[in-house]
Amino acid sequence: MANTPQAEKRIRRNARRAAVNKARVSRIRTFVKKVEASLAAGDAAAAAEALKAAQPEMMRGVAKGVLHKNTVARKISRLAGRVKALTA
Template identity: 80%
Template structure:
């Protein structure tokens, strides 16, 4: 258990940041899911549009520090490949 005021404040801050970061990751997952659904439907135009919307969200997650840059690069690469293969 935290004893110092600094440690207590750090616990409060970490709890607040965990909520914000969780929301960020959830938002990114939603955008990626839209791409996945478009891929399953086989609609290349919608999939490409969803991918274009997901890319900045994923990059923002890297900038904010909630996702690793290589993870996002890998996911974006795989999604891009799947969208291109629809044609």
Template identity: 75%
Template sequence: MANSPQATKRIRRNDRRAAINKSRVSRIRTFIRKVEEALATGDQSAAATALQNAQPEIMRGVSKGVLHKKTASRKVSRLAGRVKALA
């Protein structure tokens, strides 16, 4: 249990931030899943559109601190390679 008012406040703040970060990561996963589904159907134009929508969302996760920069770059790069391979 927190022993000081500051520690209590910190716990409340951490809970709020965790909820926000969880929703951000979930949103990023949803965008990535849409690209994966478009790739599974074999529709290159839909996959390219989904990737264009997912890329800024993934990079926004980097700027908000929920993803590491290199992790995001790797994910975008691998998805882009798979979309390009459909052509």
């Protein structure tokens, strides 16, 4: 339990930040799922469009400090490779 006013404030702030970060990660996952659904359906055009929409969201997660840069780079690279393989 927090003993000082500053520690109590940090607990409140951390709870607010956790809620914001959880919403951001959830939003990113939704965009990625749209790409994966298009890939599973075999729709190359929809997959390319979904990837185009997902990339900025994922990079925004990096900028906001929710996800690590290399993690997002790896995920974008793998998704792009799958989309490219579907179009070829």
